[in-house]
């Protein structure tokens with residue numbers, strides 16, 4: 001290490017001061033001197049220490065010392081060896097603090113991750129429960145239905161064993177049939193609706209027979225029917241259906257069959 005080279009404080013102060021000593025000794029010999037001076041050593045080593053900008057307080061303390069206590073290489077070495085030791089300890093403390101902080105941060109991150117995982121798990125359980133409860137609601141309805149049916153059958157059986165079985169059994173079985181039909185209607189609501197629609201569509205598409213009602217119009221005889229609301233529908237040959245808007249004679253536009 002040359003005297004001009006910057007000093008890295010982590011490499012230790014003893015190594016730096018010894019290197020300065022070696023270099024100054026070499027220069028002194030080259031220049032024909034026996035050795036270097038205290039002043040040369042202190043100036044060179046001090047500039048290296050100050051150049052690190054890590055020992056500002058220590059440099060101030062050194063400069064404020066009475067000149068009698070900062071004149072020799074020995075005094076310099078003693079002061080800066082102690083100052084460096086304190087600095088090095090504080091650096092280690094900072095490093096340990098940094099490690100401690102990073103450990104604490106790691107802990108915080110892990111805690112947060114656990115919280116998030118716990119929240120996710122809670123949400124998953126809640127969703128699963130909700131799904132199960134929905135299923136359970138269906139099962140409960142089914143169980144309640146089965147229970148009701150069982151009760152009715154039991155009651156019916158008991159009634160049948162009694163003298164007045166005719167009324168009782170008929171009444172209970174009617175309740176059972178109603179209940180089952182009610183449950184079936186609930187579960188097959190959509191099917192029933194489509195069946196109703198099909199039935200509804202069927203009568204409209206079924207061609208009239210000679211027994212159907214007719215009405216005389218200026219153009220001719222027109223078959224007609226009413227729906228459940230009493231609305232009149234007229235048969236149209238061209239549409240091949242009962243329609244509320246027109247009949248075979250008043251049909252406008254191309255026939256549906258030829259379309």
Ligand SMILES: [Zn+2]
Pocket residue numbers: 236237238239240246247248251252
């Ligand atoms: Zn038509």
